[in-house]
């Protein structure tokens with residue numbers, strides 16, 4: 544299977560994972576401030592990190608980015624921006640996981656919920672931009 548098709552499939556699977564986490568960002572703060580709930584969220588964020596590390600590595604080392612760069616030189620700035628965002632997402636995930644593990648996080652559950660929602664919005668936008676770029680360059684239909 545060609546590089547860009549693998550990425551499109553991964554984006555579909557990631558979308559489901561992100562939707563699951565989205566439900567957490569809508570929970571009431573009194574549920575979210577329970578210790579066991581925060582510990583579970585920390586574990587979920589850790590597994591998302593592992594998943595994204597793999598995904599980002601596939602994007603960066605697989606044919607996808609270089610193929611787009613070859614086929615559409617005008618997209619190189621966007622590709623570089625997308626590439627640069629990968630490290631930022633991993634940092635944000637680590638920081639949010641640590642906030643969940645803190646016994647007395649300064650902003651409490653409301654701050655964690657807000658940060659989770661913002662992170663998921665940014666991730667969704669990132670994946671959408673990539674998917675749009677792939678469709679634009681390869682003219683594929685799902």
Ligand SMILES: [Fe+2]
Pocket residue numbers: 599602625629669673
């Ligand atoms: Fe990406």
Ligand SMILES: [Fe+2]
Pocket residue numbers: 554598602669670673
């Ligand atoms: Fe992606």
